[in-house]
Amino acid sequence: MAASPPTTPVPRLRAAAPSRALGLALALAVLVLLMGASLAIGTRSIDLSTVVHALLHGGDGDEAVIVRDLRVPRTLLGLAVGVALGLAGALMQALTRNPLADPGLLGVNAGAAAAVVFAIGVLGVGSLTGYVWFAFAGAAVASVVVYAIGAVGRGGASPVRLALAGTAVTAALTALTQALTLLDRDTFDQWRAWSVGALSGRDADTLGQVAPFLVAGVLLALALGRALNAIALGDETGRALGARIGRTRLLGALSITLLCGAATAAIGPIFFVGLTVPHVARAIAGADQRWVLAYSMLLAPILLLAADVVGRVVARPGEVQVGIVTALLGAPVFIAIVRRRRIAHL
Amino acid sequence: MSAPAPALRAPAIRAFGGRVSVRVHRRGAIACALLALAALATALAGLAFGDYPLSLGEVVNALAGRGDGSGAFIVNELRLPRVVCALAVGAGLGVAGAIFQSLTRNPLGSPDVIGFTYGSAAGAVAMIIVVGAQQSAVSAGALAAGLATAAIVYLLSYRGGGVQGYRLVLVGIGISMMLLAFINYLLTRGRIEEAQEAAVWIAGSLDGRGWEQATPLVIALAVLLPAAFLLSPRLSLLELGDDAATALGVRVERSRLTLTLVAVAITAVATATAGPIAFVALAAPQVARRLTRTPGPGLLGAAIMGAQLLQGSDLASQRLFAPDQLPVGIMTGAIGGIYLAWLLAREWRWRRA
Amino acid sequence: MSTDRLRAEGLRLAYDGRVVVDGLSVSIPDGGFTIIVGPNACGKSTLLRGLSRMLKPRAGTVYLDGAAISSQPSKQVARRLGLLPQSPVAPDAITVGDLVARGRYPHQGLLRQWSRDDERAVGEALAATGTADLADRAVDELSGGQRQRVWLAMALAQETPILLLDEPTTFLDIAHQIEVLDLCAELRERRGHTLVAVLHDLNHACRYATHLIAMRDGRIAAQGPPGEIVDAELVEEVFGLRCQVIEDPQTGTPLIIPAARTGTARLA
Numbered sequence: 001m002a003a004s005p006p007t008t009p010v011p012r013l014r015a016a017a018p019s020r021a022l023g024l025a026l027a028l029a030v031l032v033l034l035m036g037a038s039l040a041i042g043t044r045s046i047d048l049s050t051v052v053h054a055l056l057h058g059g060d061g062d063e064a065v066i067v068r069d070l071r072v073p074r075t076l077l078g079l080a081v082g083v084a085l086g087l088a089g090a091l092m093q094a095l096t097r098n099p100l101a102d103p104g105l106l107g108v109n110a111g112a113a114a115a116v117v118f119a120i121g122v123l124g125v126g127s128l129t130g131y132v133w134f135a136f137a138g139a140a141v142a143s144v145v146v147y148a149i150g151a152v153g154r155g156g157a158s159p160v161r162l163a164l165a166g167t168a169v170t171a172a173l174t175a176l177t178q179a180l181t182l183l184d185r186d187t188f189d190q191w192r193a194w195s196v197g198a199l200s201g202r203d204a205d206t207l208g209q210v211a212p213f214l215v216a217g218v219l220l221a222l223a224l225g226r227a228l229n230a231i232a233l234g235d236e237t238g239r240a241l242g243a244r245i246g247r248t249r250l251l252g253a254l255s256i257t258l259l260c261g262a263a264t265a266a267i268g269p270i271f272f273v274g275l276t277v278p279h280v281a282r283a284i285a286g287a288d289q290r291w292v293l294a295y296s297m298l299l300a301p302i303l304l305l306a307a308d309v310v311g312r313v314v315a316r317p318g319e320v321q322v323g324i325v326t327a328l329l330g331a332p333v334f335i336a337i338v339r340r341r342r343i344a345h346l
Numbered sequence: 347m348s349a350p351a352p353a354l355r356a357p358a359i360r361a362f363g364g365r366v367s368v369r370v371h372r373r374g375a376i377a378c379a380l381l382a383l384a385a386l387a388t389a390l391a392g393l394a395f396g397d398y399p400l401s402l403g404e405v406v407n408a409l410a411g412r413g414d415g416s417g418a419f420i421v422n423e424l425r426l427p428r429v430v431c432a433l434a435v436g437a438g439l440g441v442a443g444a445i446f447q448s449l450t451r452n453p454l455g456s457p458d459v460i461g462f463t464y465g466s467a468a469g470a471v472a473m474i475i476v477v478g479a480q481q482s483a484v485s486a487g488a489l490a491a492g493l494a495t496a497a498i499v500y501l502l503s504y505r506g507g508g509v510q511g512y513r514l515v516l517v518g519i520g521i522s523m524m525l526l527a528f529i530n531y532l533l534t535r536g537r538i539e540e541a542q543e544a545a546v547w548i549a550g551s552l553d554g555r556g557w558e559q560a561t562p563l564v565i566a567l568a569v570l571l572p573a574a575f576l577l578s579p580r581l582s583l584l585e586l587g588d589d590a591a592t593a594l595g596v597r598v599e600r601s602r603l604t605l606t607l608v609a610v611a612i613t614a615v616a617t618a619t620a621g622p623i624a625f626v627a628l629a630a631p632q633v634a635r636r637l638t639r640t641p642g643p644g645l646l647g648a649a650i651m652g653a654q655l656l657q658g659s660d661l662a663s664q665r666l667f668a669p670d671q672l673p674v675g676i677m678t679g680a681i682g683g684i685y686l687a688w689l690l691a692r693e694w695r696w697r698r699a
Numbered sequence: 700m701s702t703d704r705l706r707a708e709g710l711r712l713a714y715d716g717r718v719v720v721d722g723l724s725v726s727i728p729d730g731g732f733t734i735i736v737g738p739n740a741c742g743k744s745t746l747l748r749g750l751s752r753m754l755k756p757r758a759g760t761v762y763l764d765g766a767a768i769s770s771q772p773s774k775q776v777a778r779r780l781g782l783l784p785q786s787p788v789a790p791d792a793i794t795v796g797d798l799v800a801r802g803r804y805p806h807q808g809l810l811r812q813w814s815r816d817d818e819r820a821v822g823e824a825l826a827a828t829g830t831a832d833l834a835d836r837a838v839d840e841l842s843g844g845q846r847q848r849v850w851l852a853m854a855l856a857q858e859t860p861i862l863l864l865d866e867p868t869t870f871l872d873i874a875h876q877i878e879v880l881d882l883c884a885e886l887r888e889r890r891g892h893t894l895v896a897v898l899h900d901l902n903h904a905c906r907y908a909t910h911l912i913a914m915r916d917g918r919i920a921a922q923g924p925p926g927e928i929v930d931a932e933l934v935e936e937v938f939g940l941r942c943q944v945i946e947d948p949q950t951g952t953p954l955i956i957p958a959a960r961t962g963t964a965r966l967a
Contacts, residue, residue, distance in 0.1 A: 100515065149687055153695040160453075164690055167454060171625045172683030175676045178549045183670060188542050196530045272523045320531070327527030331520040335502055338516045358813040369813040451790075576809070582790075583804055589753055589784035594857065595777025595805040641790075641797040 020291055023284055027298040031079075034305040038075040039067055042312050043319075073204040078305045078322070080207060081199075081267055084214050084259040086300025087221045089274030090281060090292050091259075094228040095252045096159035099282075103274040105166040106253065108260040110173035111142025113269060114180075116194060121180040121187035131194065132209050132265045139261030145169055147253050157249055158235075197270035197323030199308050210262040217258030218297075224252055225290035232289060272327045273300050276334045283337065303330055374640035378647055381637070385433065385654040392429045392661045393421050397669070427560040431552055432657040432674070434563050435620050438612040440634070440652020441574050441645050443627030445609040448581050448643040449602060450515075456628045461518040462613055463622040464525035465495025470621065471529050471544040475536035481554070484547065489618040495521060496610055550623035550675025552660050559619050566615045574608050575645055581605055582642035623675045626652050629682035636689060655682060703729050704893065705750060705780070705861055709759035712742070712749045719745045720917040722759075727861075727910075732887050733895045734904040737914035738938050743897045744785060744865055746914070750895070751782040751863050763861075777805035781859035785866055787850050789838040795849050796834040799824055802856035824856040827882055843870035851879060855886075862886070864896040868903070876900075880907050901938075905929055905953045913937045929953040 039051045046063045054064035055072070088103040096105070104110070115138020119125040125134065149165040150157035181188040230243035238245055263270070281295035307325035314320055360367040393405045400408075400417055408421035447455040469491020473479040479487065503517040529548070533541050546553075580601045583591045588598050613627070633655075634647035659677035666672070706726035712719050720742045727733050727750075735743040748754040750761055752768050761768045763780060789798065802824070803817040825831040828848045833841065838849060847870045854862060864883070868876040884907055886892045898904045904911060905925040912922040915937045921928045934942050934955055941958040958964070 100519065149691050150694075152691045161690070161694065163454060165687060167628065168683045168687035168690065170683070171629075171679040172687070175679030175683065178545070178676045178679070179672055182542065182546060182549065182672065182676070183667070185538060185542065188545065189538055192530075192533050192541060192545075196534055271526060275519065275523075321534070324527040324531045327523045331524040335517050335520045338513055338520070339502065339505055358818075360814075366810045367813045451788075579804065579807070583801060585788075585790040586798075586801065587784065587786075587788035589748075589782070590787050590853075592753055592773070593751060593777065593782035593784065593854075594802065595772075595774035597773050639792075641793045 020285055024291075024294055024298065027295065027302065031298055031302050031305075034302055034309070035075050035079065037309050038078065038305050039071045041309050042066075042071065043317050069203075073207060074199050074202065074308070075305065076204075077202055077207050077266060078199050078308050079301045080211070080214055081263045081270070082273065082301025082304035083218060083297050084263040085270060085273040085304070086277045086281075086296035086298075087218060087293060088256045088259040088263070089276075089300070090278040090289070090296040091221055091224070091228070091252050091256050092274065093278050094232060094289050094292070095249060095256075096162060097232065097234075098159055098163070099279065100275075101159075101163070102271075103256055103260045104170070104269075104271070105163055106256060106260075107142035107146045107166050107169045107173060108139040108257060109264055109269040109271075110170040110177070111138040111140070112136070112261065112264040113191075113195060114138055114173040114177045115141075117177045117180045117187060117191050120190050121184055126190070129205055129209065132206060135265035136210070136213065136261045139264055140257050142169060142173060143253060143257040143261075147250075157253075162253075194268050196321045197264075197268040197326075198321035199267055200319060200321070202267060206266050210266045213258045213262040217255045217262065220251060220255040221259065222293060224248060224255065225293055228252070228289035228293075232287065268323065270304070270323045270326060272330045272334075273303055276330055277303060279334070280337065371638075371640050374638040374644070374647065377638040378650055381634070381647070381650045381654055385650055385657060388654060388657045388661060389429050389433060392432070392657060393425050395661065395665060396420070396425060423556070427557045428552055428555050428660070429657060430560045431555045431563060431619055432660045433653040434560070434567050435552075435616045435623065436626055436630070436653040436656030437649040438567050438571065438616045438652070439623060439626040439656070440630035440648035440650070441571060442609040442612040442616070443629075443652070444631035444634075444643050444645050444648035445574060445581065445605055446627070447631055448585055449605060449609075451585065453632060454628065461495045461499045461521040461525065462492045462610060463617070464522040464529070466492030466614075466617045467548050467622055468495075468525040468529050470547045471532050474544040474547065475532050475540045478540070482558070485559075485618045488547075488621070489614055492614055492617060493610075495525065546673050547621045548675075549673040550621040550678070551673035552620050553671055553673070555619065563615060563619045567612065570608055570612050570615070571649065574605075574612070577601070577605055577608065578643060578645050581645075585643070621673075621675065623656065623678055625675075625678050625682040626655055629678075629686050630655055632686060633689060636693070703727055704764050705762070705895075707750060707756075707759065707761045710746075710749055710756050710761070711758035712745050712754055713757050714745075714754075718757075718917075720749065723917070723919065724759075725912065725919065725922075727893060727895055729893055730887065730891050731893060731909040732883060732907055733893075733910040733912060734908035735895070735897045735912045735914060736899075736901055736904045736937075737920075741914045742917040743914050745917075747782075747863055747865050747895065747897050751780060752776065753782070753784075774805050777857070777859070779859055779861060781854050781857040781862045783851055783854040783862070783864040783867055785869075789846070791839070792837050793839075794834070795830060795836055795838055795841075795852075796821070796825075798838055798849060799830075799834075799852045799856050802853035805857060820856050820858050824852040827855060828852040829878070844872060844875055847871055848875065848879070851882075860891075861893045862895070864894065866897050866899065868898065868900070876903065883907065901934070901955050902947075905955070906947060906950055925953050926951075929955070 036048060036051070040046050040048055044066065046067060050063050051067050053059065054067040058064065085103070092101045092103045092105065093099055112135040115134040116131045119131060119134040125131065146162065146166045146169045147157055149169070150161040181191045227243045227248040230238040230241045231245060231248055233241070235245050260274070277296050277300040278292060281292045281299055285291035285295045303326060304322060307329050308322040310329065311320040311322055311325040358367050358369050390402065390405060394400050394402060398420055400420065404417045405421055408418040443456055447453055449455065466488040470484050470488040473484045473487035499514065499518045499521050503514040505513065533544060536544065580596050583594055583596045584598065584601060591598050630652035631644065631648040634651035635644050638644060638647040640647060655678060656674065659681055660674045662681070663672045663674045663677040703726045708724045710723045711721045723746065735746065737743045745754065749756055752761065755769070763771065763776060768776060799821050800817070803820060806817065825834060828851050830845070830848050830852050833845060833849070838846060841849065847867070851867060854864070867879055871879060880903060883894050883896065887894055908925050910922065911925045911928060913920045913928070913933060920937050921933055929944060931942055931944050934940055934944070943956045943958065944953050945956065947954040
């Protein structure tokens with residue numbers, strides 16, 4: 001390890017607010033472009049004028065139907081899930097003061113998977129819309145259990161405790177999931193299709209089912225921005241600044257559960273986004289959690305939609321699921337960032 | 347500074363006129379002895395129970411070479427290698443986990459962090475689904491892929507003459523995510539029988555492990571585990587911080603590298619035998635530390651606890667859903683997870699803060 | 700050519716490209732209590748770390764007993780040269796006794812893990828720092844001052860003829876600060892150890908040092924017995940502080956009295 005000087009260096013002040021706002025606007029523009037691309041590209045390429053026409057004037061032609069019934073819900077779902085995962089990841093890392101925290105640490109993904117597999121294997125639920133409620137319930141129960149264990153006794157649910165409790169609960173739930181899938185072949189078959197996050201095969205109903213939870217989670221997350229800044233300085237300093245630590249943590253965990261639970265319930269587990277997008281957001285926006293949340297909200301759907309479009313293009317006429325592409329696309333970018341810069345701590 | 351103060355309570359065994367002395371930690375020694383007895387009991391149970399239950403006397407006879415035909419065969423050819431694998435893999439994973447947790451000063455530290463686990467899983471899944479290989483080839487593929495992944499992670503995090511620990515972990519996570527995506531992709535693409543076989547391997551299984559797997563495992567660990575124990579004093583000094591360790595005469599960079607290599611090698615051998623049974627490496631040192639309360643990295647306690655955890659889980663996985671067998675990794679995840687959660691809750695309830 | 704056991708020639712020390720000390724040569728008088736003082740970021744801790752092989756010099760050499768320190772096995776060096784680092788890390792739940800015992804590592808081996816010598820050294824170290832009654836307590840439960848004394852005990856248990864201390868009196872109240880410095884003085888007088896310390900408090904430094912090194916901007920501004928080199932000009936040059944220097948009524952060493960704010964000085 002490189003030796004460190006005995007005195008702590010003064011951190012460089014980040015870009016001032018005007019250029020951060022500019023960056024945000026740029027990100028928004030890219031997002032809109034990507035949404036357009038998502039509507040136009042696919043097994044069948046449809047040009048933008050047709051897309052716009054179908055959006056504004058309806059119509060019954062093949063292409064208009066594809067746009068309206070398949071691609072619009074898919075794009076909206078990708079947008080919603082992206083926003084949810086980005087926010088959940090930024091929240092998780094801010095709450096735990098750990099840049100390696102992933103929303104999955106609270107057991108959300110494991111809980112959702114266990115509940116879905118339980119629904120398939122034991123209760124015989126067969127449809128995607130059926131899974132959604134189970135996945136959400138599983139995610140919620142898992143994170144409640146993790147939080148409850150972490151909050152036992154004095155001291156409250158500190159970051160270390162949440163991480164330890166989350167690991168224990170995730171292990172137990174994963175074991176349950178594996179047991180159920182390996183005991184029955186059909187369950188395994190359905191599970192392996194679901195367990196790779198995919199935007200295909202989902203329709204507007206799914207989005208409608210999870211939308212209220214997503215909206216609630218987003219609003220809650222954004223409202224916590226200032227409190228998160230105070231927490232980032234440590235529990236004692238935060239308290240001295242007037243932040244209510246326990247309440248912020250509880251509300252933060254609630255928000256993460258809502259966002260992640262809804263996202264996983266809608267399209268299955270996506271692993272990479274919640275972990276890496278906040279790193280990029282921090283690299284651009286600095287340490288102010290409100291800007292980090294804002295950037296995460298935009299960068300995550302950019303990653304997700306880009307991955308979805310690539311997945312549709314790369315394996316025509318089939319497609320590669322978005323959960324796979326985000327990892328394959330995002331990881332090299334992440335590694336490149338890690339190699340080049342000095343690591344952006346919280 | 348006249349008469350020495352009353353010596354601190356640190357019993358030691360001394361011999362040869364003081365030239366040889368070994369420090370003994372009383373509570374740790376008792377706890378380790380009890381754990382070892384428990385492991386032995388579970389091992390004997392593993393030899394006795396099964397589709398053809400045997401009595402304890404028959405088991406002992408078979409082990410001593412005195413048994414009759416079928417009993418001796420079942421014990422010595424079928425069950426004993428599996429029990430040996432369980433004990434050895436468990437002990438190895440416990441030690442590797444303890445080393446990683448001590449080096450990273452993180453109770454969640456585990457060999458997974460350098461991408462090794464996902465690398466070997468990806469290798470195995472590819473061998474099963476793409477190549478259609480059998481057990482030994484799968485193990486070999488897993489081993490090669492795991493080591494390649496660890497090497498790639500190390501190289502990618504090497505920058506400016508050194509590897510900063512933080513960068514290593516981040517690169518490890520990035521590569522692991524890619525490999526996980528790759529694994530999921532293969533699982534959705536393959537035929538269902540192969541996919542399920544691959545999923546069993548990923549969960550970690552000791553099914554069908556015979557002497558061809560047990561013997562190389564034991565030989566490798568006979569070299570690696572003593573090496574780890576020899577390095578243990580350096581590990582406990584590294585825990586004091588780089589400065590204090592250097593001041594006491596430890597070559598920090600070299601020791602860290604050697605310890606990491608030993609831990610990776612142990613994990614590699616264990617994974618090649620049984621697949622990635624990761625939770626043992628994470629939970630065994632934590633549980634052992636709470637039971638023995640030794641200062642320092644506690645490699646011995648972690649080894650015995652790991653052996654006990656894995657053998658107990660294997661026994662449960664064979665009998666609980668009989669005649670179906672569940673992969674042992676499922677048991678360790680369930681038992682390890684639940685027990686760790688309970689232990690944590692209990693500890694936090696009584697802690698002052 | 701000096702015959703001191705610990706010396707350095709032409710040292711260049713840097714962190715990540717930022718050069719802190721360049722072309723510095725210094726010799727630590729054997730059997731003396733050398734104290735390094737200077738303003739923040741002058742390089743005094745850096746120099747100490749360079750001398751103790753924590754920091755590898757970009758240029759120049761540190762010599763221990765006539766040979767380059769980097770050419771000698773680290774464990775052997777650790778039997779002769781000890782360091783109390785500035786911000787040490789205590790592992791979870793370790794007891795005081797166990798932590799101090801780890802200081803014996805340079806004298807232990809595979810077969811010789813806990814000899815009677817080790818026991819005696821640890822006992823003496825605990826008694827000397829007044830931490831014997833804390834021996835069974837967990838280090839992370841102690842106050843800052845108690846913890847500092849425990850780390851000092853570990854350095855003492857190492858029983859090295861040369862001991863380097865990086866700001867050993869931080870976190871300590873005044874009584875314990877004096878106690879630690881008195882302990883160092885005793886080590887030097889009764890056992891002939893060589894001590895080098897970095898201190899913030901200039902008056903303490905003047906009182907205890909047999910050899911004072913004043914640094915500024917990575918260079919040695921002055922060195923020698925405090926009585927000879929410390930005067931108001933030096934303090935102003937090195938620290939930028941206007942002051943009056945008188946004789947300490949207890950020890951006769953220089954006592955620095957910072958100048959009062961304009962308009963508040965009592966008339967003499």
